[in-house]
Amino acid sequence: MLNPASSDPALHVLQTVFGYASFRGQQADIVNQVARGGDALVLMPTGGGKSLCYQIPALLRDGVGVVVSPLIALMQDQVDALAELGVRAAFLNSTQTFDEAMRTERAVRNGDLDLIYVAPERLMTPRCLDLLAASKIALFAIDEAHCVSQWGHDFRPEYIKLSVLHERFPEVPRIALTATADPQTRDEIVHRLQLDDALQFVSSFDRPNIRYQIVEKTNARKQVLDFIRDEHPGEAGVVYCLSRKKVEETADFLNQNGVEALAYHAGMELAVRSANQARFLREDGIVMVATIAFGMGIDKPDVRFVAHLDLPKSIEGYYQETGRAGRDGEPADAWMAYGLQDVVQQRRMIDESEADIQFKRLQTAKLDAMLGLCETLGCRRVRLLDYFGQPSDPCGNCDTCLNPPVSFDGTVPMQKLLSAIYRTEQRFGATHVIDVLRGVDSDKIKQWRHDGLSVFGIGADVGEAEWRAIIRQAIALGLISIDHDAYSALKLTELARPVLRGEQKVQLRHYQKPQKSRRQTGRSAAAFDQAGLSGPEQTIFERLRAWRVETARKHNVPAYVIFHDATMREIARTKPGSLEELGSVQGVGQHKLETYGEEIVALIAELG
Template identity: 75%
Template sequence: MNDIADRSLHLLQTVFGYPAFRGQQAEIVEHVGNGGDALVLMPTGGGKSLCYQIPALVRDGVGVVISPLIALMQDQVDALEEVGVRAAFLNSTQTFEETSRIERLVRTGQLDLVYVAPERLMTQRCFDLFQDSKIALFAIDEAHCVSQWGHDFRPEYIKLSVLHEYFPDVPRIALTATADQQTRAEIVHRLALDNARQFVSSFDRPNIRYQIVEKANGRKQLIDFITAEHQGDSGIVYCLSRKKVEETAEFLVEHGIKALPYHAGMEHAKRANNQARFLREDNIVMVATIAFGMGIDKPDVRFVCHLDLPKSIEGYYQETGRAGRDGMPASAWMAYGLQDVVLQRRMIDESDADENFKRVLSMKLDAMLGLCETLSCRRMRLLEYFGQPATPCGNCDTCLIPPVSFDGTVQVQKLLSAIYRVDQRFAAGHVVDVLRGVESERVQTWHHDKLSVFGIGADISEQEWRSILRQVIALGLVTVDHEQYSSLKLTDAARPVLKGEHKVRLRQYQKPVKHKRTSASAARDYQETALSSGEQAIFDKLRWWRVETAREHNVPAYTIFHDATLREIAKIQPNSLGELRGISGVGEKKLVSYGDQILAIVAEMS
C-alpha cells in the first residue's frame, strides 16, 4: 500500500477506527496528501478534522493546525493522543520550558500535529521554528474568520496569506462549516488560495429539526420546550446580552435544569471551568452569548435554542450546527418577536461601520428575517441561501404543521395608513393602540383618538398586530428610525401597497402552544437505534465505565468513545478483540487500551 489513497484508508481504519470515508473526505485527503491546496466547506459534524489529520500523518513532517480556539486546544490534543497520534499545541497558556520542549519536538520531527493560534504563528520565533522544521501541511481551521463579511471576523486571520509566500511548497487546507458565496470569495482572496481546489459538501443536516415560534414569554416557552422534548439532555441556549445570559441561566436552575452561564465578561477561570464542565459532564445546558461554541466537538448536544434573533443565516447555521454532531435527532428552536427585529436594526444603524458594510449587514439580516417568516420549508430556505437546491424536508415546523397564509393586503393598508396618520413619529406600541382604539393617555394627548384610523383594527388583537408589523418590517415596507425614539416610517415600497397596486400575503398569527411531546430525548425517536432492555443495560453500564475512565484521564467522556460506538457495542455484544475491532470508532490504540475492559463488561451483562 504505497499510494496516498491506500495509506489514508489504512490510517482511517487502524488509527481512527472508521471503516470508510464519508462524502468527499477521501477525495480531499488524497488531494491534500498529494500536495494540493484546498478550500473545504463541510457542515459541523461532517468530519472536517480528518481532512487534515490524515494527510498530516501520510506526508513527511508535522502538520500545523491554525486555530483561534486556545481554550479547546488541550481537548483536541487529548483526543488525538487517545488514538495514538503524536500531537501538541503552542499557545500563551504554556510556560517557557513547556514551549521550548514542544518546539524541540517540532524541529526533530517527533510530532504528527501541532496546534497554534494565528497570533502565535505571526511571531518571528514561530516563523523561525517552522522554517527550521519539516512541515507536512498548514490547516487553517474556522477559515470564515478571515472574512469581514462573516460572523466571526478575526483581524489576525488576514495576515495568514504570508504562508503562501514563505512556504510555497507546503500544501494549505482552509476549512469552515459556513460560508456564503461572498465569504467564500473573500477566503480565497485573503488566503491566496486562488489555485486551490474547492470542495463544497451538502449543507444539509437532516437530523436537525428546525422550529421558530412567536415570542410571547421567551423564558417560559424555553422551559416548556426543554421539559417536553429534551428533559435531561445536553443543550445550548444563545442570548444576545451578557445580562440575559446570567438571568436565563438562573431561571433554568430555579426550574430544576442544570444550567451554566458563559460570556466574555465573566472571570476567565469561571468561564473556562463552565466550558470544561459542559464538555465533560452529561445533561448540562450552557446559556451563552455567541462567544461560546466555535470548535465545540461535544457530539451529543441534543438541542440549540435562541432566545434572540441571530444577525445572519451564517451565524444561525453555525450555532444550530452544534446540535446532533453524532447524527442522531436534534432540535434547533428559536423564539422570535417584533422587538428582535427592532433591536437588530438599531444595532446596525448605530454601529460605527461604513455605509457599505451596514448595507451588507442589512442584507444578511433580511435573509434571516426571511427564514423566520417563510411560509415554505425552513430547510429549503436555509440551503438555498448557501446556493444548494432542496425539496421540502418533512422535518421542520413549517413542514410538520404548515402555516396558514392569507391575503393581508387590507390589514397592511390599515397599518401603513395609521403610521402615516401619526406623522411617522411614533413607535410600534402607540401605532397599535391607535389601530385598536385604545384611549391611552398618550393617544389622547396627541389627539390621535380623533384620527380616521383610530379603532379601524379593533377586531384584531395586539399580538396579531405585532405579528403583522413584524412581517411588514421584514418585507421592507416599514423601517424603524432609532434616532427618533424607534418611530415607524414608511419606505418607498409601501406606496404601491397603499394604492392597491400590490397584494401582500401574510403568515397567520398562531398563539404559542405548550409542547405536547413527552419523550425525554428526540434521539429515542429513531427506531433503528432503539435498544432492547438487555442491550440498554449494557449501554448504560458502558456509559458509566466511560465516565469513570474519562475522569481518570481528565478528558471529556466522548474523547474515550462516542455514544454511537457504545450503542453499537451494546447491539453486537462482541466476545473477542477481533469482533470489537470491526466496530466503528474502535481504532488499534483504543482496542489495546480499553478492549479487555469492554469485553469484560459485555460478558458480565450478557
C-alpha cells in the same frame, strides 16, 4: 509519520487509526488532494468530518501538520482526543509554562509530532515562524477559515496575516476549512489566504438530523424551560442570548427550576469562563447559556439542542450556532423564540454602530434574510439552504412542514397598518400605532388627538399580538422600516405605495397563539438513544456509559473522547465476544482496541 503498507494508504489510516470502514462524501478526494501536496478549500457542515481531511494527510506526509485553531481553550481536548487514538499531537499556546513550550518546540524541531495546534496570534510571532522554518512541515490546516472575512460574523484580524504561510512556505500544502461561507465569504477566503490555485470542495450545507423550530416570543425564559423539560430533560444543550446580563439571568433561572446550567460570556473572568467550558465539554447533561462568544470549534458531539432567546444577526451566524447541535448525526433541535422587539433591537444595533454606510447596508441585508427565514410560509430548511445557493425540497422535519402555517390574503389589514403609520405622520413606534388601530383610549392618544383620525379603531377586531405579527411581516416584506433616530418610529418604504393603492396584494401568515412546546413525533434524543435496542441491549449500553464516565475521569478527558454514543450502541447491539469482533465496530481504531478492548469484551461477557 505512518507508512501503511496498503494499496490505499489513506483508507488504511482511516480504518486502523480512526476505526471507520470508509470515507464519507468528499473526504477521500480532499485527503488525496492534500496528501499529494495540493491546496484545498473545504466547505463542510459541522459534524461532516472536516478534521479527518487534514489529520489523515498529516499522518501520511513527512513532517508535522500545523493546525491553525482560533480558540486555545479547546486545544487540550483536541490533543487529548488524538492521544486516545495513538496520534502524536501537541499544542503551543499561552497556557503553557516556559519549560512546557520549550519541550513542545523541541518535539516539533525533532520531528516527534504528527500534529501541532497553534493559535493564529502565536503562529505569527517571529519565534514561531522561525521554529517552523527550521522544521519539516507536512501541511498547514487553517480551521474556521471564515474568520478571515471582514464582512463576517466571526472576523479575526490576525487571520488576514495568514497569507504569510504561502509566502514563506510555498511548497507546503494548505487546507482551509469552514462550515459557514456564502459565495462572498468564500471568495474572500481565497483572496486573503492566496488560495487561487486551491481545489474547492463544497459539501451540502444540509444537516438533516437538525429540526428547526421558531416560535412566537411571549415569555422567552419560561418557553425555553418548557422546551428543555418536555423535549431534552437531562441532555446537553446551548442557549444563546444577546447580552451578558441576560446570559447570567437565564442561567440562574434554569438552575432555580432544576436544569443544570452554566453561564459563558466575554465579560467573565477567564478562569471562570474556562472552567465552565471545561465542565460543559467533559460532563453529561449540562446546558450552557452563552453569548456568541461561546461555541467556535466546539467538538462535543452530543449537544442535543441549540436554543436562541434573541434573533441572530444573520443566517450565517444562525447556521454556525445551530450547527453545534447533533454533531454525532443523531436527532437534535434548533429552537428560537422570536418577536417584534428582536427586530427593533437588531435594527437599532446596526443603525447606531460606527461602521461605514456600506457595512451597514450589508448587515441590514443579512438581517433581512434572517427575518425572511423567521417569517417564511414555506419550509425553513429550503429557505436556509437557498441562502447558501443550494436548492432543496421541503424537508418534512421543521415546524412549518410539520404544522404548515395558514396563509391568507392580508392586503386589507396591511393597508390598515400602512394607513395608520401614514396618518400618524410616521413619527411613532409599533405600540402607539397598534393603539391607534385598536382604538385604545389612552392619554397619549388624546394628547396627539389621534382619536380623531379616520384610522382610529379600524383594527379593533384584531388583537395586539396579531398586529405585532403583521408589523414583523411588513418589515420582512420591506414595506416598512424602523427609524431609530426618531424613537424607533415606523416609516413607509417605496414598496408600500402599490399596496396602499390596491395595486398589489399581500399574503400573510395567520397568527397562531404560542402553545407549549411538544415534539410532533414524540421522538426525543433520549428516546432515540433507546431506539433499536432491546431491554438487555439497553442495559449493556447504560453499563458502557457508566464505564466510559469512570474511564474518562481517570484519563482526565471528556467522555466522548473515549467513545461516542453511536459506537457504544453498536457494541451493545453486536455484543462482540472477542477483540477481533470489537475491532470491526465503527469508531474502534487499533489504539483504542489495544487500550480498552479487553475491558469491554469482559464487560460484555459479564452481562451475558
